[in-house]
Each structure stands twice: as C-alpha cells, then as structure tokens.
Amino acid sequence: MILKYVLEDRLGQINQAYVKIGSVDSNFFENYISLRDIQVESHEKAGTDFIRIQQVKTYYNLDYNHKKVELFDTEIIGLQFITPKDEEDMKALREEKAVEVVSGQYPFAKVFKEESEREEQKEFLEVKFSDEYQKIKDAIQDMRNGEHRIHHHLNTIRENIEKLREKYIKPEVVEEPKSILSLDRMLGKYLTIMYEDKIYNLLLRYREIVKEMEERVRRDVERRDDIWEIQMNRVSIFFDIYGINFNGEIKNFNSRLSKNYDNISFKLFGEKGDTIGMIKGELNLLKLDLQATLDIPELNLTGITEFRKYLSDGVASLQQDIQMDKYDVALQGNLTAKRMKLVENPLLEKIQDLEIRYRYNSRDRQLYLNTNFVKNKIDEMKNN
Incomplete structure (x- = not known):
C-alpha cells in the first residue's frame, strides 16, 4: 500500500497532475513491477482523466544521477484516451467546431472554394494561351479586316474549336441507363452517410487529444531539467481498431514530451x-503529425460495431493511407467487399460485391468515392 502511494505521488509529479493506481504488484529482486487500473489526469480539463490504462507490466532501472526511470520490455494493455463519447457530448463538440468554422478559425470552406476557383482560372488561362485559341482569334481578326477567304477561315475556326473541345471538355456519358446512374448515386450517398460521420467524429476526438498534447508540451518546455522522467526503451501496446485487437511495439518514448525530437x-x-x-507508420509528438498505413487483407464487416446498422453480412479487404496534423485528417484507400448484404433500402439489396x-x-x-458498380452493370447488360 505504501508503494502505491509513493508511485502515485512520483508519477503525479511527472504528470503535473494526479495519477491514480488501482493496485501494485512488484518483485524488487528482479526490478519488475505491475500496475493496474491507472488513471492519468488531464491538463486541459482539470478533474477529468486524459488516459486510462488497464495494466502496465515492466522491468525497470533507477538512474539516481540523472533522475531517470528506465523501463524495459514494457507492456501496456487496454490503453484508452478519454474523449467525448456520448451523443450529447459529441453534439456539443460538433456545434462548437461549426462555430469555429464560421468564425474563420478553421476556414476550410473558404480554402476549398479558393482551390476550386484557382483550378478554374488555371484551365481558363490554358485555353486562352493555347495555339488553337490563337488560331481562332487570328481567323476572326482576318475576317474583320475584310479578307475574302471566308470559307478557309470558317474551317480554321471549326477545326480548332473541335480541338479545344476534345482537350478541355469531358463528354457526358449518355449510353448508361438513368436507373443505373441513379442507383450509383444512391450508393454513393449511402456510403458517404455510412463513413463520413464516423471519420469526422474520430477527427473531433483526435483534436481534443491534440489540444491536451499541446498543453502538455507547453508545460514541459517550461519545466526544469533536473526533474524525474521516464524513458521507455521498448513498449508493447495493445488496442482495438475496426474490431481487431492490435499489438506491436513502439521504441524510445520519453515522458518529457519536449524531448521526443x-x-x-x-x-x-x-x-x-x-x-x-497490420498498421504501421510514424508519429511526431512535437508537431503532432501522424502518417500511417492500414492493411487488412481480410475483414469481417459485421464485426465492426459501427457498420451493423448498415450491413447484415459481408467480408472485405482494406488498404488505407492516413495522414493527420493538428487540425485535419486525410484518408485514401481501397475497399473490396464481397457477399455484402446492405440493409435499409430494397434497391441496394442487390449489391453484393x-x-x-x-x-x-x-x-x-x-468523401470522394469511385466504385466499379456502374461499369459492372453496363458490362452485365451488354453480355445479356
């Protein structure tokens, strides 16, 4: 019991906020210790937890000269970041972020509009300074000056307009039946609803973690150097994503966040x-940038709790690249699904692969989607 209180006090000093421990088991002869039910208080929101851990098992070495606790062969089981979870908290957080967008703190809509206008302007300039545009312009000017080769000039204009059309105007698809296109748009809308809200909620929670980490780095920079710190040389961690229990290693992590260069x-x-x-990548704790690749060769779709309201059966393979900074997340990937049973809409029941x-x-x-549904349906109709 005394060891538990001493650890709570020392870890609280390192954390600069309370740390609670449920129980402690130790073997001093082997420099081994096991902690259960750990609660780490938030810096951003005093009185609430930032991290909860079911269990930490580790070997350790105490370096009194450098005030450093070195941990070896560490296992962290049941790591959980405490962020808003229930519907009311998430609703309030979404509304808060919506206000920030309107106020210009995160002017994403404006940035996207400017990017679109820039693309349109670029295309306009490409047309204006093209050889075809110049030939059309010269032909019109010659006719205005009274040249008599009108037929020749009209042919020049017609030919170069056709070249511009082929270069810059994408032909509309007219051979695809409207019913299939409508179904494809419905599928796109369905998948957008299915995924986008989940991704955005994840982002909002990530931003809450980012605010906490920024505050911790700020405080850590202001601290003296002659204080105790924890150096984890090799950490095995266990957590859950997409219904899969992941485990792996992180190397060389320091409790002084500002020292993780x-x-x-x-x-x-x-x-x-x-x-x-498998998920692999790199995390920069000072810049709070994350780059990762997720590869799931075989995924039971109904095993994902969030998808059960949309699917009653199905398996898939998933490859996804993830990039995150302090404010945004960017995803790009491929999902190949088989034997799906989409629910809630009779038309979508026919879509299996x-x-x-x-x-x-x-x-x-x-969320930009590109599916093989329309192509498969057109090929099927042609074959029949």
Missing part, C-alpha cells in the same frame, strides 16, 4: 477470428 515509428499486428491486419476507391479530407468534409 525524432519521429516515433510503430508497427502493429492484429487478428480476430478470420480477420487479420463491390470495389470502392475513396479519399477524404476533413477540410471540406467531402
């Missing part, structure tokens, strides 16, 4: 029943 690399593996997966390429950027909250 280099990117922290990680590679995690996981499986659950027939579902297997589907390949989806997608990308998402939280700046404009648009």
Whole structure:
C-alpha cells in the first residue's frame, strides 16, 4: 500500500497532475513491477482523466544521477484516451467546431472554394494561351479586316474549336441507363452517410487529444531539467481498431514530451477470428503529425460495431493511407467487399460485391468515392 502511494505521488509529479493506481504488484529482486487500473489526469480539463490504462507490466532501472526511470520490455494493455463519447457530448463538440468554422478559425470552406476557383482560372488561362485559341482569334481578326477567304477561315475556326473541345471538355456519358446512374448515386450517398460521420467524429476526438498534447508540451518546455522522467526503451501496446485487437511495439518514448525530437515509428499486428491486419507508420509528438498505413487483407464487416446498422453480412479487404496534423485528417484507400448484404433500402439489396476507391479530407468534409458498380452493370447488360 505504501508503494502505491509513493508511485502515485512520483508519477503525479511527472504528470503535473494526479495519477491514480488501482493496485501494485512488484518483485524488487528482479526490478519488475505491475500496475493496474491507472488513471492519468488531464491538463486541459482539470478533474477529468486524459488516459486510462488497464495494466502496465515492466522491468525497470533507477538512474539516481540523472533522475531517470528506465523501463524495459514494457507492456501496456487496454490503453484508452478519454474523449467525448456520448451523443450529447459529441453534439456539443460538433456545434462548437461549426462555430469555429464560421468564425474563420478553421476556414476550410473558404480554402476549398479558393482551390476550386484557382483550378478554374488555371484551365481558363490554358485555353486562352493555347495555339488553337490563337488560331481562332487570328481567323476572326482576318475576317474583320475584310479578307475574302471566308470559307478557309470558317474551317480554321471549326477545326480548332473541335480541338479545344476534345482537350478541355469531358463528354457526358449518355449510353448508361438513368436507373443505373441513379442507383450509383444512391450508393454513393449511402456510403458517404455510412463513413463520413464516423471519420469526422474520430477527427473531433483526435483534436481534443491534440489540444491536451499541446498543453502538455507547453508545460514541459517550461519545466526544469533536473526533474524525474521516464524513458521507455521498448513498449508493447495493445488496442482495438475496426474490431481487431492490435499489438506491436513502439521504441524510445520519453515522458518529457519536449524531448521526443525524432519521429516515433510503430508497427502493429492484429487478428480476430478470420480477420487479420497490420498498421504501421510514424508519429511526431512535437508537431503532432501522424502518417500511417492500414492493411487488412481480410475483414469481417459485421464485426465492426459501427457498420451493423448498415450491413447484415459481408467480408472485405482494406488498404488505407492516413495522414493527420493538428487540425485535419486525410484518408485514401481501397475497399473490396464481397457477399455484402446492405440493409435499409430494397434497391441496394442487390449489391453484393463491390470495389470502392475513396479519399477524404476533413477540410471540406467531402468523401470522394469511385466504385466499379456502374461499369459492372453496363458490362452485365451488354453480355445479356
């Protein structure tokens, strides 16, 4: 019991806020210790937890000269960041962010509009300074000056207009039946509803973690150097994503966040029943940038709790690239699904196999989808 109170006091000093421990088991002869039910208080929101951990098991070494606790072969089980979870909290957080967008703190809509206008202006200038445009302009000017080769000039104008049309105007698809296009748009809308809100909620929670980490880095920079710190040389972690229990390693992490100068690399593996997966990447704690790749060769779609309201059956493979900074998340990936049973809409019940390429950027909250559904249906109709 005394050891528990001493650890809570020392870890509280390192955390600069309370740390509560449920129980402690130790072996002093082997320099081994196990902590259970750990609660780490937030710096951003005093009186609330920032992190909860079910269990930490580790070997350790105390360096009194440098006031450093070195941890070896550390296992962290059940790591959980405490962010808003219930519907009321998330609703309030979404409204708060909406106000920030309107106030210009996160002017994503404006940035997206400017990018679109810039693309339009670029295309306009490409046309204006093209050879075809100049030939049309010269032909019109010659006719205005009274040249008699009108037929020749008209042919020049017609030919160069056709060249411009082929270069810059994409032909509309007219051979695809409207019913199939309507179904494809419905599928796109369905998948957008299915994914976008989940991604955005994840982003909002990530931003809450970012605010906490920024505050911790700020406070850490202001601290003296002659204080105790924890150096974790090799950490095994266990957590859950997409219904898969991942486990893997993170190396060289320091409790003094401002001392984590280099990117922290990680590679995690996981499986659950027939579902297997891997996530690897790099995290910069000072810039709070994350780059990662998620690869799940076989995924049981109904095993994902969030998808159960949309699917009653299905398996898939998923490859996804993830980029996150302090404010935004960008995703790009491929999902190949088989034996799906989409619910809630009779028309969608016929869709069983589907390949989806997608990308998402939280700046404009648009999920861009490209499916093979229309192509497959057109090929099927031609074959029949």
